Amino acid sequence: MLVYIIRRLVNVVAMLVVVAAVTFGIFFMVPKLTGSDPALLYVGKIADPAAIEGIRHKMGLDKSVIEQFWLFLKGLVLGRDYSTGVDVTHCSAPCFGYSFKTEREVFPVLLDRLGVTASLALGASIIWVLFGTMTGMISALKRGSLLDRFTMTTALAGVSLPIYFTGMLASAVFVYQLGVFPNDYVPFADDPVAWFQNLVLPWVTLAFLYAANYARLTRATLLEVLGEDYVRTARAKGLGEGTVIRKHAMRSTLTPILTVFGMDLGGLIGGAVLTESTFNFRGLGYEAVSSIAASDLPVIMGVTLFAGFFIILANLLVDILYAAVDPRVRLA
Numbered sequence: 001m002l003v004y005i006i007r008r009l010v011n012v013v014a015m016l017v018v019v020a021a022v023t024f025g026i027f028f029m030v031p032k033l034t035g036s037d038p039a040l041l042y043v044g045k046i047a048d049p050a051a052i053e054g055i056r057h058k059m060g061l062d063k064s065v066i067e068q069f070w071l072f073l074k075g076l077v078l079g080r081d082y083s084t085g086v087d088v089t090h091c092s093a094p095c096f097g098y099s100f101k102t103e104r105e106v107f108p109v110l111l112d113r114l115g116v117t118a119s120l121a122l123g124a125s126i127i128w129v130l131f132g133t134m135t136g137m138i139s140a141l142k143r144g145s146l147l148d149r150f151t152m153t154t155a156l157a158g159v160s161l162p163i164y165f166t167g168m169l170a171s172a173v174f175v176y177q178l179g180v181f182p183n184d185y186v187p188f189a190d191d192p193v194a195w196f197q198n199l200v201l202p203w204v205t206l207a208f209l210y211a212a213n214y215a216r217l218t219r220a221t222l223l224e225v226l227g228e229d230y231v232r233t234a235r236a237k238g239l240g241e242g243t244v245i246r247k248h249a250m251r252s253t254l255t256p257i258l259t260v261f262g263m264d265l266g267g268l269i270g271g272a273v274l275t276e277s278t279f280n281f282r283g284l285g286y287e288a289v290s291s292i293a294a295s296d297l298p299v300i301m302g303v304t305l306f307a308g309f310f311i312i313l314a315n316l317l318v319d320i321l322y323a324a325v326d327p328r329v330r331l332a
Helices: 002-033 036-045 049-058 064-076 104-139 145-162 163-177 191-226 227-236 241-269 273-279 284-294 298-325
Strands: 080-083 088-091
Touching: 002 036, 002 064, 002 298, 036 049, 049 284, 064 080, 104 145, 104 191, 104 241, 104 273, 104 298, 145 191, 163 191, 163 273, 191 241, 191 273, 227 241, 227 298, 241 298, 273 284
Parallel strands: none
Antiparallel strands: 080 088
């Protein structure tokens, strides 16, 4: 198991470098290939030539591509100084960029927003995994029944309805009309009870969308697994139906669910854009939208890196869970 985890950690480091390289290429090389000036993207469209030249030198955009990428990687690990020779701006490690429009480092801003996004994503993920897999399992075991049809119809509605529709509808009913839930984020450290109350509605709304996918996936996978030879053999040996489902069928069913869960959770922690915008939560997704509107390129780049890193780390967690669910994975 230890060797398996070490191999996965090495792969994670390699993937992080690849993500950094792709992000660097998108934000620094693609503008040049399309005839744009990266320095102009940092200072804005209304800028005099002296300001553009100054930011080009300060950002190191007048250096070679290799030097620029090295400074980019160095900043992520050790921090970076943006210098014109006279004026020096320091960006502490890990340096995800420095916004010269707002005069602030990007990483502290992302950390400040991360609490909102992580609270939303982690709470909703617990709900959608539990209810989605349980609903899918019950539906598969009661195939063709009225309960099966009802749950799959509900799942189809959950997949079809966009989050901004269900979120706004839920807010209109439960926040503004009935006054059951408040409509503002409160940090956990300030008031745990208020934190929970403010997140219940976003959790349920977001979980409804994802739980529908998990219910459909669980049902389809479990129905396929129940027809496998090893399941029939377990039943022929006289094992109880509960033991067959729990120890044999569900183990194989969990593998694709873990795969999807890693991608969904990593993507949401990278920024639940629609949900945060719907409920006016100032998380990473909200910050990304605001930065795009303000053309604040360093913040956009920082959110992109942050999201990529979280998706990779979520997949590392999924790989480790694979080994726990199916020991054959460690030997592959």
